[in-house]
Amino acid sequence: MELTERELYTVLHGLILGTLFLLAFGGGLAGLWSLRERLLTTEGLQERTPRLLIGTGVMAIVAWLTVFTGTFIAYPWYRATPPEGIDRADPAQLADFPRYLLLAQEKTAQWHEFGMEWKEHVAWLAPFLATAVAFAVLYYGAQLARRHEIRRAAIVFFVLAFAAAGVAGLFGAFITKAAPVG
Amino acid sequence: MNAVQTDTKPNGPVAAAFLASGIGSLFIGIGVVLNEASNTIKDAIGIDFNAFLQFDKSFGFGAGVGPLSGKVGLAIIAFVVSWIVLHLWLRGKEVNFGKYFIVALVLVALGFALTFPPIFRVFAPAG
Numbered sequence: 001m002e003l004t005e006r007e008l009y010t011v012l013h014g015l016i017l018g019t020l021f022l023l024a025f026g027g028g029l030a031g032l033w034s035l036r037e038r039l040l041t042t043e044g045l046q047e048r049t050p051r052l053l054i055g056t057g058v059m060a061i062v063a064w065l066t067v068f069t070g071t072f073i074a075y076p077w078y079r080a081t082p083p084e085g086i087d088r089a090d091p092a093q094l095a096d097f098p099r100y101l102l103l104a105q106e107k108t109a110q111w112h113e114f115g116m117e118w119k120e121h122v123a124w125l126a127p128f129l130a131t132a133v134a135f136a137v138l139y140y141g142a143q144l145a146r147r148h149e150i151r152r153a154a155i156v157f158f159v160l161a162f163a164a165a166g167v168a169g170l171f172g173a174f175i176t177k178a179a180p181v182g
Numbered sequence: 183m184n185a186v187q188t189d190t191k192p193n194g195p196v197a198a199a200f201l202a203s204g205i206g207s208l209f210i211g212i213g214v215v216l217n218e219a220s221n222t223i224k225d226a227i228g229i230d231f232n233a234f235l236q237f238d239k240s241f242g243f244g245a246g247v248g249p250l251s252g253k254v255g256l257a258i259i260a261f262v263v264s265w266i267v268l269h270l271w272l273r274g275k276e277v278n279f280g281k282y283f284i285v286a287l288v289l290v291a292l293g294f295a296l297t298f299p300p301i302f303r304v305f306a307p308a309g
Contacts, residue, residue, distance in 0.1 A: 076246030121297035
């Protein structure tokens with residue numbers, strides 16, 4: 001039993017960072033949702049604000065780490081071009097060239113043409129959106145409970161960040177199954 | 183500009199951050215479209231956006247990443263620069279946050295839409 005260097009990176013990118021992202025999203029969303037002055041005492045507000053900052057901050061940091069590792073480490077492996085002499089129409093020769101392996105077969109071509117083409121771009125919306133939310137929490141702290149409009153906007157952006165990352169994560173899992181980079 | 187006084191900090195800096203994230207999102211979508219339509223644009227005005235977006239070859243930004251390096255590079259620059267400019271412009275100000283948020287949301291929606299393959303392929307040359 002062993003993992004190659006590439007498998008380790010894909011585990012880091014998809015599984016470890018993805019799990020952290022999910023945990024941070026759950027905690028952050030629950031914190032933002034319940035951060036209402038009428039539901040909380042002053043002490044309660046002070047107690048939960050640092051946790052909310054950690055949840056939103058971790059989600060933003062993890063979103064950046066995930067897109068950077070995905071784009072600059074795993075993606076070049078995915079799109080590597082087969083050298084001269086390899087038949088790009090023969091899947092048996094394309095195990096080390098996932099993009100070309102998917103495109104070589106009609107039944108898998110859409111994983112690249114739709115799945116990967118969407119995933120590689122839409123994922124980048126997540127860190128922008130999550131960073132704005134983390135900044136709002138950092139800037140206002142406990143005062144965010146009195147800023148209903150901003151709290152609601154933060155929830156919307158937080159969910160959109162999760163949706164963007166969710167699309168990328170889902171297609172990433174399917175594409176890795178169809179044509180692993182390892 | 184709304185000058186409402188509140189018992190909390192002014193909301194300008196948060197409006198700036200939300201708007202900047204919308205701008206960054208839109209730039210991802212614009213990069214995708216420019217790359218997809220690069221042949222058409224090259225034929226029309228002579229600018230090769232596919233070559234321009236290959237920051238990995240031009241600047242060594244992400245070896246082997248191809249045009250995606252330019253798309254994300256430009257989007258990160260747009261996000262950071264617009265955030266700094268908007269922050270300096272809006273700091274200390276109480277603004278109509280709802281309007282800024284709607285604009286940011288529209289920009290994000292455009293970014294989402296332009297990264298969706300059935301939409302950005304509309305800009306690809308026929309055939």
